[in-house]
Amino acid sequence: MAIHMFQKLIDTLKQSPKKIVFTEGTDPRILEASARLLSGTFLTPILVGNEAEVYAAAEKAGFNIRGAEIFDPETYPEMDKMVETMVELRKGKMTADECRAALKKGNYFGTMLVKMGVADCLLGGATYSTADTVRPALQLIKTKPGNKIVSSCFIMVRQAASGDNEVLAMGDCAINIDPSEDDLVEIALETANCAKIFGVEPKVAFLSYSTKGSGKGEDVDKMRNACAKAKAAAPELPIDGEMQFDAAVSPTVGQLKFPGSSVAGYANTFIFPDINAGNIGYKIAQRLGSFDAYGPILLGLNAPINDLSRGCNAQEVYSMAIITAALK
Numbered sequence: 001m002a003i004h005m006f007q008k009l010i011d012t013l014k015q016s017p018k019k020i021v022f023t024e025g026t027d028p029r030i031l032e033a034s035a036r037l038l039s040g041t042f043l044t045p046i047l048v049g050n051e052a053e054v055y056a057a058a059e060k061a062g063f064n065i066r067g068a069e070i071f072d073p074e075t076y077p078e079m080d081k082m083v084e085t086m087v088e089l090r091k092g093k094m095t096a097d098e099c100r101a102a103l104k105k106g107n108y109f110g111t112m113l114v115k116m117g118v119a120d121c122l123l124g125g126a127t128y129s130t131a132d133t134v135r136p137a138l139q140l141i142k143t144k145p146g147n148k149i150v151s152s153c154f155i156m157v158r159q160a161a162s163g164d165n166e167v168l169a170m171g172d173c174a175i176n177i178d179p180s181e182d183d184l185v186e187i188a189l190e191t192a193n194c195a196k197i198f199g200v201e202p203k204v205a206f207l208s209y210s211t212k213g214s215g216k217g218e219d220v221d222k223m224r225n226a227c228a229k230a231k232a233a234a235p236e237l238p239i240d241g242e243m244q245f246d247a248a249v250s251p252t253v254g255q256l257k258f259p260g261s262s263v264a265g266y267a268n269t270f271i272f273p274d275i276n277a278g279n280i281g282y283k284i285a286q287r288l289g290s291f292d293a294y295g296p297i298l299l300g301l302n303a304p305i306n307d308l309s310r311g312c313n314a315q316e317v318y319s320m321a322i323i324t325a326a327l328k
Contacts, residue, residue: 005157005165005198006319009326013042018325021113022317023106023124023133025049025070026057030126032314033321035063043325046071046119048106071118073109082112089115089140102136111136114303121304121324126317130174130307134298137305147300149183151175153191154282154295155198155323169195169202169269170285173278174296184226188271189234190299195269197326204230205248205267206241207277211257214244223273238262241271245281294323304328 020037022030025047034045035058046069047054058065076082079100086099086108094102102108107128113119124133134150143150153171160166171191176183184206192202206227210220220242227241240263247257247264254265272278286293298306304327306320 018120021046021110021119021122023110028061029314031063033317125308133307151187152296156291158291181226185230202269204239204269208242211243211247
């Protein structure tokens, strides 16, 4: 467990405590994580659900959630205002009745709590699919100015023999199936910014089966061109590519194949050509490299919204809640 990294995030949050919405307020994993958060003073849980049902679920599971805020879409006093705001945001795509029906669901209701400033961030997906967490975020929170897509990264953490954490960032392993060159530029810049939050000074490698023209093909061209565009967009960041994974992480191989590169051999932020490579890559690091994988962390939105795996446990909910709040 990356204790040191999380302690730094918690210390930052203590300076400016936040509120996080959990869209599945009766889920035992959410309740256990909420009880643990409530024992600190840096992140207040807002649980979406019927108050009596939430308290009954907490009692049954044996968790003390006194101090949590519980909001029920059925009785929420500001619902009319929320419907009005959502109608405006959907710009004629949904009627007031359709918006009201959507807001009875925890994912839409929770997202609007963030949009209206009642909460700072949201964590959902313990029972919802990724699409059901991302869709309301895209429709209501929308992408940041200048961003065209939502992307994602995983923060990979492994305890080194020295006791320090080795922290890497990998994107996009979960959202964009076959990103274009311009999408890859956004993914790289967002992943680099996310890496900084976790104490990483990003050195960004655009990965390929080719290093500096050693291989040929459309996929190679895509990564080379995207890398050039990313360098132009963020000249202050160490970015290089296209390069193979061994050239990215081994100083000997990196400097042999890509002499003079400030990234080759020292990369800690990896940009994959597509979701196939990204998903396989982070899972190899997790299962064979003994890295803990935190994510997918959604990037490019106007507010921090994150998605849990449906197979998550309470520890993962707790960790992802802290990560989500730290992105604010």
